[in-house]
Amino acid sequence: MKDATPTLLLSMSAPPYWHCGRTVFKRSIDQLIALLPAAAMAVVNWGLPALRVMCLAMAVCVAVEAICCWAMDRKSTIDDFTAVVAGLLYAFMLPAGAPWWIVVIGAVSAMLFGKMLFGGHGNNPLCTPLIGWAVLFISFPVHMDPNIVQTATSFIDPLARLKYFGVAEANAIPVLDLLLGHQINALGAGQVGALLLGGIYLLVRGQIRWQIVIGVLIGAGFPFAYLQMTDPAANASAVFHMCSGSILLCAFFMATEPCTAPAVSAGMLCYGLTCGLMMFVIRHFGSYSDGAPFAVLVTSLLSPYFDMIRPKPFGVK
Amino acid sequence: MKEHFTMLTDPRFCLSNGVTQRFGMGPMPKTVRLNREGFAVDAAVKKKTLVYPYMHLATHPAPGKGDLFSPIYGTVTDITERSVFVDAVEPDEELKKLGESVEKIDLLAREERGEDLVPVLKGLGVNTKSLGQKCETLIVNCLNPDPGVTWAEPMLLSHTKTFALGMEMLRRLSPAKRIVLAIPSNMKFRHRDVDIARVPYHYPASVNALVIKSVTGREKPEGVGIVGIHNVWSLGRVALTGYPLVETVITIGSLIHSGNYIVRDGSTIGELIDFANIELQPGDTVVRGGPLRGESLDKMDRSITKGASGLFIVESGTIPPMEGHSPCVACGSCSAICPARLRPDMLSRYAEFGLHDRCYDEYITSCLECGLCGYVCIARRPVLQYIRLAKEKLGLKLLKTAGVYAERVKQGE
Structure with a gap:
């Protein structure tokens, strides 16, 4: 019997003894x-x-x-x-x-x-x-303010353009430029296409919750799209808004930080929608041209309330 | 739908593996260590007593708990609070005669039915608590209880005689009006005049409470009992052999090896691991029971007793190690995976800081103890262990067969 050999030490731990491998x-x-x-x-x-x-x-x-x-x-x-x-x-x-x-x-x-x-x-x-x-x-x-710090560049700031030059000027910016990050913005938040790629990678890997991302994108995108449909002359498109400022960075990387978000599906969806809606409200009605980071901060404070939205546990009537 | 968005992509979680190989007999043990917790050892059994197979050793005061029998020829080397140790000996003529004189009992020829059968079966070492439970509908859970365990399918499909006898005895014993077999939905199986319910077969679907839900469509319905196929098989084994139950079926599994064996009650894990030709390395974990809900063992002279579902070796390095203090990082994986829709993160935190009473507010009584919370925990917290700790401190004992708890224990009572 092998226990005769004193060198063999077994490791003890608590169940379960299989693990998904994620750390x-x-x-x-x-x-x-x-x-x-x-x-x-x-x-x-x-x-x-x-x-x-x-x-x-x-x-x-x-x-x-x-x-x-x-x-x-x-x-x-x-x-x-x-x-x-x-x-x-x-x-x-x-x-x-x-x-x-x-x-x-x-x-x-x-x-x-x-x-x-x-x-x-x-x-x-x-x-x-x-x-x-x-x-x-x-x-x-x-x-x-990137507009003040970043003077030696040929790029333009889409949000400043929208604010000071009007919708027509803003809509004239090609979406491809925005996706490739040819815009005056924070250094990472402006790399919209690359962030989208990274965000999808995280979604596929299951590291971030799709409920939150979808919630934010719908919550922010739907009102902008609705406004543009009702009055195209006065409002920029939803795609423009998604690709400017830091909405995508916040949707995929900031709002999804799990400890600041609710833990249950329905709560996550509500959290995402609220967060997106806040982005819209701050950007459309507020004085800040971006507004996405503030929206995430404010909505995170509401997380404990979204956590109250939860299904009934097993067998509880 | 839920399965697709949670993280159970592990193929080992499929509980229907197409294993149909009949069980091999395990090794004849050189030493056995029988669990005698709660048993009253017979007056005749002392240290150095010579014992023979099927010799009566101890009785449990509970009517539903089977008596203890010796599985081998041997001498009793020690009797402690928890165990009876027996070393194998070569029987001499006298002992052999005693061993051969054990009377065979033809269970099928007996007249007893229902509760009258309980003492008979107790005298044959069969636990009848869950088999004979009072209910309208009795579900036989024919799924492998844990991932990695593979004996349920062969019990149904390959050991048909034993299973049929087990079902016959169950019908005589159980007061239930209806007996339903819950089998994996992908299994081709027919059994004469028994209702069959096809249920999902991905873990945690085999947890009793979830099987009841799959069969009845309701969570915690009244008048529904559930019993594992392992118990039915034991019943059939006794009816088949006519001798007291001194064996149990386990899966012995490691990363590369898996096999089902009929092993003697009290076989030490060291002998079983040797028998299965598994080389242990330092740092490996030896698990008695299933890999998700079992317990790790420290010494090779621990033994397999009736009711253990398996013996698993988890090689060191195959899973991230559990390191002492690891606070919850609130990643939400456990809440996403919990089949009881609980918040294991909160439960484990309450338990961690000794706030056990607050676990009631997080519905600790709904926990099914499937162990998935620990499986997905990226901080490698012993979540299930924390929950079990809280249950222990709160005085909650899981009534395993029904998945229902005793009434809430009020403070100061």
């Missing part, structure tokens, strides 16, 4: 793969400054997480790569020409107030990258 680390890697096309397009369109911002943001995020874990006397969690994902997503919301100190301030506040103060990955009530973005957007609006 937090693999999820992060999937997210990075999904973000890769957009990152590459950002470098193609904006050159090395974009790469600089992305690298700096990721490095600072990882460093902040490591320091926080050390200060809290906890095992370091940087090896699950969630900080890298958060850093890259945060960088996607910045203009390519953002000065280094702004990147650092935003990244530190994102990781501190958007993640570590709540206990780390999965406990944050709001989307980590958006916290950093919101701090900067409120505090340094000038440095965060």
